[in-house]
Amino acid sequence: MQILQTDIIVVGGGGAGLRAAIAAAEAAPQLSITLLSKVYPMRSHTVAAEGGAAAVTLSSDSAAAHFHDTVSGGDWLADQPVVEFFVKQAYRELVQLEHWGCPWSRQQDGNVAVRRFGGMKTERTWFAADKTGFHILHTLFQTSLKYPAIKRLDEYFMLDLLRAGEQVVGVLALALNSGELVQIQAKSVILATGGAGRVFHYNTNGGIVTGDGMALAYRHGVALRDMEFVQYHPTGLPGSGILITEACRGEGAVLLNKHGKRYLQDYGLGPETALGQPQNKQMELGPRDKLSQAFWHEQQAGRCGDYNGHAVVYLDLRHLSRAHLQQRLPFICELAKAYVNIDPALAAIPIRPAVHYTMGGIATDINCQTTLPGLYAVGECASVGLHGANRLGSNSLSELLVFGRVAGEQAAQYASQCPAADSRALSVQSEMSQRWLNRRFGTNTTDSVAQLRHDMTLTMEQGCGIYRTGESLLHCQQQLQALQQRYQQLKVTDRSKVFNSELLQYLELGFGLDVALAICSAAMARTESRGAHQRLDSGMTVRNDGEFLCHSQLYYKANSLPHLSWQAVQISSLPPAQRSYGVNNATAEDSADSTPGTQP
Amino acid sequence: MTEYQLLIQRYDPEHDNEPRLQRFTVPGDHTTSMLDALLYVQQKLDVTLGLRWSCRMAICGSCGVMVNGIPKLGCKTFLRDYHSEIVIEPLAHFAVEKDLIVDMTQFLAHLSAIKPYLINDYSGTAMHKQTPAQLAKYQQFSNCINCGLCYSACPQFGLNPEFLGPAAITLAQRYNLDSRDNGKAARMPQLNGKNGAWGCTFVGFCSDVCPKQLDPAAAVNQAKVESAKDFIISMFKP
Numbered sequence: 001m002q003i004l005q006t007d008i009i010v011v012g013g014g015g016a017g018l019r020a021a022i023a024a025a026e027a028a029p030q031l032s033i034t035l036l037s038k039v040y041p042m043r044s045h046t047v048a049a050e051g052g053a054a055a056v057t058l059s060s061d062s063a064a065a066h067f068h069d070t071v072s073g074g075d076w077l078a079d080q081p082v083v084e085f086f087v088k089q090a091y092r093e094l095v096q097l098e099h100w101g102c103p104w105s106r107q108q109d110g111n112v113a114v115r116r117f118g119g120m121k122t123e124r125t126w127f128a129a130d131k132t133g134f135h136i137l138h139t140l141f142q143t144s145l146k147y148p149a150i151k152r153l154d155e156y157f158m159l160d161l162l163r164a165g166e167q168v169v170g171v172l173a174l175a176l177n178s179g180e181l182v183q184i185q186a187k188s189v190i191l192a193t194g195g196a197g198r199v200f201h202y203n204t205n206g207g208i209v210t211g212d213g214m215a216l217a218y219r220h221g222v223a224l225r226d227m228e229f230v231q232y233h234p235t236g237l238p239g240s241g242i243l244i245t246e247a248c249r250g251e252g253a254v255l256l257n258k259h260g261k262r263y264l265q266d267y268g269l270g271p272e273t274a275l276g277q278p279q280n281k282q283m284e285l286g287p288r289d290k291l292s293q294a295f296w297h298e299q300q301a302g303r304c305g306d307y308n309g310h311a312v313v314y315l316d317l318r319h320l321s322r323a324h325l326q327q328r329l330p331f332i333c334e335l336a337k338a339y340v341n342i343d344p345a346l347a348a349i350p351i352r353p354a355v356h357y358t359m360g361g362i363a364t365d366i367n368c369q370t371t372l373p374g375l376y377a378v379g380e381c382a383s384v385g386l387h388g389a390n391r392l393g394s395n396s397l398s399e400l401l402v403f404g405r406v407a408g409e410q411a412a413q414y415a416s417q418c419p420a421a422d423s424r425a426l427s428v429q430s431e432m433s434q435r436w437l438n439r440r441f442g443t444n445t446t447d448s449v450a451q452l453r454h455d456m457t458l459t460m461e462q463g464c465g466i467y468r469t470g471e472s473l474l475h476c477q478q479q480l481q482a483l484q485q486r487y488q489q490l491k492v493t494d495r496s497k498v499f500n501s502e503l504l505q506y507l508e509l510g511f512g513l514d515v516a517l518a519i520c521s522a523a524m525a526r527t528e529s530r531g532a533h534q535r536l537d538s539g540m541t542v543r544n545d546g547e548f549l550c551h552s553q554l555y556y557k558a559n560s561l562p563h564l565s566w567q568a569v570q571i572s573s574l575p576p577a578q579r580s581y582g583v584n585n586a587t588a589e590d591s592a593d594s595t596p597g598t599q600p
Numbered sequence: 601m602t603e604y605q606l607l608i609q610r611y612d613p614e615h616d617n618e619p620r621l622q623r624f625t626v627p628g629d630h631t632t633s634m635l636d637a638l639l640y641v642q643q644k645l646d647v648t649l650g651l652r653w654s655c656r657m658a659i660c661g662s663c664g665v666m667v668n669g670i671p672k673l674g675c676k677t678f679l680r681d682y683h684s685e686i687v688i689e690p691l692a693h694f695a696v697e698k699d700l701i702v703d704m705t706q707f708l709a710h711l712s713a714i715k716p717y718l719i720n721d722y723s724g725t726a727m728h729k730q731t732p733a734q735l736a737k738y739q740q741f742s743n744c745i746n747c748g749l750c751y752s753a754c755p756q757f758g759l760n761p762e763f764l765g766p767a768a769i770t771l772a773q774r775y776n777l778d779s780r781d782n783g784k785a786a787r788m789p790q791l792n793g794k795n796g797a798w799g800c801t802f803v804g805f806c807s808d809v810c811p812k813q814l815d816p817a818a819a820v821n822q823a824k825v826e827s828a829k830d831f832i833i834s835m836f837k838p
Contacts, residue, residue: 039652040704042746043660098727101718101778103735103742110729134659135742142716142771154708177697206654239631242657308631335657338676339631450643494648498613499698502647 001430002182006151007031007415009171009186010408011158011213013041015133015397016379017192018140019404020411025147028412034184036153036173038208038504041141045194045206046400049133050245050331052125053397055090057114061122063087070395072579073119073287074359074388075531075543077226077551079570082366082385086395086402093401094126102139103128105328115328116250117394119287119581121280125394130245130331136397156182157504158212160433161189161220161375162426168220168374169421172433176504179497181437183430185423187415188374190407191217191362195380198508199516200355200464201457204236204243213381215511217362218518222370223553225383225567226360227515228522228533231391232466234291236354237339238310244332244351246393248317249284251328252276255291256314256348257298258305263313267294269582275319286581289390289532292353296466307340307350314348321345353466357396359387359532360522363553363567368407374414378407383551385570389531440506442491449505452490456483456509460516464523469536473524477561480517487513514556521562522552545576601627604679606637608649609689611696619696621687622646628679634688635663635674638700650699658811661745664691664752665700671749671809692752693761706761707748710768714790716775719783734779741774741819743812750806750816756799763799764790766806766816773819776826788830797823 008024010017013035021035037044056066066087071078094112098104104112105127117125128135144150155176162170162185170185193213197205218224234255235244249255254275257263262283265272269286273279284291295313298304304311317325317332322345325333329344336342336349362377364370364384370377378384379400386399463476487510494502528544529535549569554562604626611619624645626637635653642649653663656675663674666689668682679686694702722728750766751757757765764772772791776784791797800820807817 039654039662040708040746043652043654043662045655045660047660047745048655048657095725095727099718099722101775101780103739104730106730106732106735108732110731110734112727131659131743134745138742138744138746142711143718145712145715146717206656206660208654240656331659338658448643448647450647496612496614496648496698499650499701501642501650 004182004184006034006186008033008188008411009184010035010190010192012192013037014044014194015046015136015400016404018144019401020190020192020378020408021150022144023405023408024412025149027409028416029149031412031415033150034153035150036156038157040154042138045209046133046137049397050130050243051247052127052132052394053094054125054394055094055398057124061124065121069120070392071574073392074390075579076576077388077569079385080572081570086386089402090398097139100139100143102135105129115247116278116280116285118246118285119392130247130329133397161216164421166373167421168372172430176499179500181434187418188411190411191377191381192379193381195358196515197355199460199512201461202241203355204233204241210508210512211515212511214361215514218556222372223363223555224518225363225551225553227518228526229359229389229531230355231288231357231359231532232292232353233356234288234353235315235351238307238312238350238352240339241354242335242339244349248315248329248332252278252320253315253317255284256316257303263298264294271583281585282582287390292466295353310352312350312352315351316348317344357391359391367410368403376407376411378403440492441495443493444491447486447490449502449509452486453509456516464520467534467536468523473520477520480520484513518554518562522554525552525564601629604628605685607685607687610699613698630680632679633675634667634677637679650701652701659745661747664747664749666692671752673747673811676811691748693758710764711771714768714772714787715783716771718781719786720781728780730779738774738777740814741770743814744770745812749809753805753809755803756801762795764796766820769797769823770816770819773823791823792827797827
């Protein structure tokens with residue numbers, strides 16, 4: 001087995017991983033950095049983020065305001081010191097991206113433009129047309145080529161973490177083009193492996209978003225935190241789930257039910273705003289959880305339209321000029337034309353909610369450090385405590401940058417001074433993994449990776465959707481346990497070494513099943529409704545701060561249900577209050593802003 | 601649902617001496633993309649089929665293949681537009697690793713070679729100003745998704761893999777045209793060389809196949825003009 005040695009391994013070549021690698025290279029140029037990814041970095045799912053990245057920019061805006069929006073948007077489950085740090089760092093990071101060449105959209109005077117976004121009380125979302133994630137990813141990837149210390153292992157799949165006692169000392173990886181295992185020894189490891197949206201059937205995520213890093217950290221004893229909070233993006237294309245950005249609504253798009261009514265006014269988000277005059281935190285600029293929940297109620301009431309058998313509502317941009325659409329939303333025009341044959345200047349786009357983002361993830365502290373020495377996590381795979389129970393759109397691209405930098409710097413500092421690890425046990429661990437891998441091959445009578453995955457994604461969709469009940473969750477949990485039993489029996493039938501897709505998907509499915517069970521188990525334990533986690537059971541339909549103002553933490557148990565514990569939320573300055581949008585928002589904000597000492 | 605006949609090029613380096621075509625019948629309706637069809641084959645008919653894909657929304661650049669001899673993104677090409685057998689092969693001019701998976705090493709090396717990052721001596725903390733007009737000069741060329749279709753369309757790259765090729769030259773132009781960049785001098789040696797812009801014989805097929813309508817042929821032509829200017833200026837330098 002090939003053995004490689006490096007100082008820092010970054011697993012995942014998306015926005016967070018690339019930002020971390022660059023930060024490490026800048027912080028400690030003498031260290032060698034290995035950027036390992038199962039795809040070429042520019043394929044990473046950051047590429048599909050559309051709308052923008054948030055930072056306090058206008059002179060009328062303030063860190064306190066961004067803090068307030070984020071904490072209340074997260075239904076008070078965000079760790080407030082983390083949010084305070086984030087809102088103060090975001091601007092610097094977006095400027096850093098500007099210095100690296102990101103083609104931010106501009107105003108006439110040459111300053112960057114900012115747009116409205118859901119749940120944000122003022123315009124603070126930087127954007128590069130409607131391909132912001134694409135441009136951030138490519139800017140970071142291209143910039144990373146400047147640093148000779150960063151060596152890439154493209155199309156390598158992380159099979160396991162290497163451990164020396166409690167210390168994480170590297171990664172065992174599968175080279176996809178040869179099928180060979182490679183032992184990569186390192187002083188610190190940063191997981192930046194993205195979310196787990198693919199455990200659900202209808203999602204906006206690329207096929208690679210399978211929860212790999214979450215599952216591995218979890219199996220090694222790190223808690224998965226707040227996994228019950230899964231964000232349904234309110235506007236995905238029916239069937240495919242392809243993302244139609246929230247920036248549409250920022251630019252003034254409205255949502256209509258099948259009767260042509262702007263139904264959001266019936267869900268505490270009104271009053272209806274005039275066409276072409278969007279108001280922050282009102283109607284279509286409410287937060288994602290509320291909008292997806294409103295869709296669910298419209299569907300229950302029979303007020304949705306139908307598109308190829310999918311219940312839909314309609315995103316109407318017709319009142320915006322074609323020139324404006326082409327300038328601000330060119331990708332949306334392209335996607336609507338290609339995938340639903342709609343010209344948004346002439347017809348409304350059929351849309352429905354689709355799973356988009358995992359608010360929870362690998363528990364870390366504010367320094368992106370996990371409970372295992374040498375192991376860091378950042379980006380969607382991590383739960384640093386920023387998003388609480390519901391992420392605001394455009395906070396996650398900024399998160400990648402702010403905390404990517406933190407993770408890179410922290411991992412570099414640790415790598416420069418950590419105790420030398422005993423690597424003698426690593427070959428034993430690696431050989432065991434090789435033998436484990438060899439035993440995966442065989443024949444199946446009826447089952448297949450594709451069938452099992454299909455069953456998992458439908459199970460999650462049915463059990464852990466926008467609204468949940470104790471009954472649906474229990475059923476889901478039992479189903480997932482049965483699926484795990486089936487997985488134990490499942491074999492990989494393709495024995496080829498070179499680009500064995502079935503093997504890769506088998507491994508991803510194993511990770512996905514663990515993450516799915518974590519999501520379901522956390523959702524069962526949280527017998528209240530908060531943010532993206534909504535229970536229909538009697539007595540559980542509202543937020544219950546008395547019992548549940550805390551993070552769920554799940555610990556892995558092999559062949560069993562996870563062990564759950566609760567961790568207090570860090571509240572530094574903004575005590576829990578009612579979340580309010582629409583007309584109620586102004587009054588709530590006034591009273592919150594007038595409370596002395598409540599701002600960061 | 602209509603039935604479609606796919607002829608997919610197969611090549612397993614562990615068993616095959618040369619590529620072969622294999623026939624598959626797949627169902628499709630007016631929404632079914634070529635990628636959907638290939639995934640149907642992989643999930644239902646033959647788990648050994650090798651292909652790359654991820655976003656299925658024409659932005660990650662993974663799923664380029666030849667469809668009836670034309671380079672296409674699998675996710676943005678639809679069965680509805682084909683009325684007889686569909687032949688799907690790996691991207692032309694790249695070495696095949698397995699089935700529809702090609703070796704992108706050379707492509708990435710070309711991208712890296714042209715120093716695709718801002719080069720300037722700015723060390724301030726404020727952001728640069730850049731007007732919409734200045735942005736518009738390079739914006740189109742910044743939209744490349746690195747799918748490689750233009751290399752499969754380029755006869756010159758087919759003859760000479762050392763040729764930088766449309767995407768890399770477009771990327772060089774993207775930075776050369778950026779008002780924040782001073783790195784043209786560092787990129788010109790690559791563009792001036794025999795494997796640079798002058799390697800292009802202006803067939804223009806690269807622009808036809810670009811799924812993002814970047815017009816790489818225009819970028820290459822601009823690079824030639826820059827290279828000619830660079831040459832003339834160098835003649836008058838002592």
